[in-house]
Amino acid sequence: MKGLLLKDYYCLKQYLRQYVFILIFFVALSFLLKSPTYLIVMSMVCSMSLMFASLQTEDMGGYLYSMTLPVSRKMIVKEKYLFLLLMMLFLFAFSVAGSLVIMACTGFFETGNMIEWMAGNLSVAWIYLIINALIIPVALKWRTEKARFLLMGIIAVPAAIVLIMVQIVGGESLNFWLERLFAVGNGLLVLIIGILVLAGIYAGSYLISQRVFSGKEF
């Protein structure tokens, strides 16, 4: 496992410098916009881009090479999930730390709403983790290029659903129901549902990926 993780890390290391510059740019922009959440959103976008880069590298013979090594197919899939999760967590932790610094400098602690900020960050992380979980099995089955199309679908479909619901139920009514839902246990219910949905989607994604990879030919 460690060897495969290192392999993935070294393969992505080539992008390290450019992503460090991008993140520094976002830190500066967040500071100027006085929006610490902006940094978190953009770092998650970076993690998405890095995920595609990592999956693309595997398409270029990475899986084929791994199959010549003493590692099982199950291990290759397990490592891929772990690596992408670690990468996302690292970027999330970095952006939260960066946001805290920005908040301290801009006086957000005195004027801003910390609970809203926390909820916003967790929502962003949740969305990107879901995208991660949906993309990996598709990339394993049909390669990364097709997974990019799926990404467009992932963004377009929920947006379309929300728009349709607004049209059907009405914006105010939808807001009312959502506010009532978030009020239950001070948002605890939504948090628990979110965690359960995420865990369910991840478990399903992992099992599908294992199945796809066990039948994959190189």
Add this chain to the structure above:
Amino acid sequence: MDSAISLRNVVKQYDTFQLGGLNLDIPRGCITGLVGENGAGKTTMLKLILGMIHKDQGNISLYGTMQEELPEKWRNDVGVIMGELDFASAMNARQIGVCMEHIFSGWKKKEFGNYLKQFKIDPEKKIKDYSKGMKMKLNLAVSLSHDAKLLIFDEATSGLDPVVRDEILDILLDFIQDENHTVLISSHITSDLEKISDYIAFLHEGKLVFFMNKDEMLYDYGVVRCSQEELSKIPREQIVAVKKSRFQCEALVSGREKLGKLAGEFVIDQTNIEEIILFLVKGERR
């Protein structure tokens, strides 16, 4: 002789191509060369042995153990060259070594370092800046640095200059000095296989045409160049394949020694693997 790899009625079916049913025993302690045209099924066969693709029928065993029953980390004993490390273009040889140290249980860091020195590979140079020969040498260094018993190389010498190829062939000859070591190598460069192989397996359109001891094959087969009329004097059972032109016939014959009794009427030339393959593919088979 013990088999390192055994294939029994192995079939792999694709939409437009079928490999098999292959029945083949790759002897332990020998170098077996796998030859055939592009698309003959060489890589497919090697991938089947390595479990990279799934067979549709038959059994494959390695060192007496069925493929399905092999331990999870059985590739610790196998050195493989397949592909050109394109995915790792951003890595360098030192980083490859660090990864392999955590992947192969029998990784020999010092030996890997020695191979890098021997092959004049700069451990810090990025793989994307390597020549094709350098990439192949790095692959070779990896496959030889973890105490492998079996080497499976797919076109490991293709596209390399004669000096590098010769160096690789010498290493393989050195590797095979241990009687428990086995090499299975596919190549289009039949002269390379002629230099080092003990056995030759020839695949054509997914079927195994022959598997023979190389020395016996080269001793047994010969080429007769004669007229159509003279050709009829050669016993039919000894004619393997014939190529006809306007002015003469060329026949690949077996049992050269036996045919030698007819000497005087024909000249029986020595042949080589390439010529035998060309006869079998392009000639009229008898």
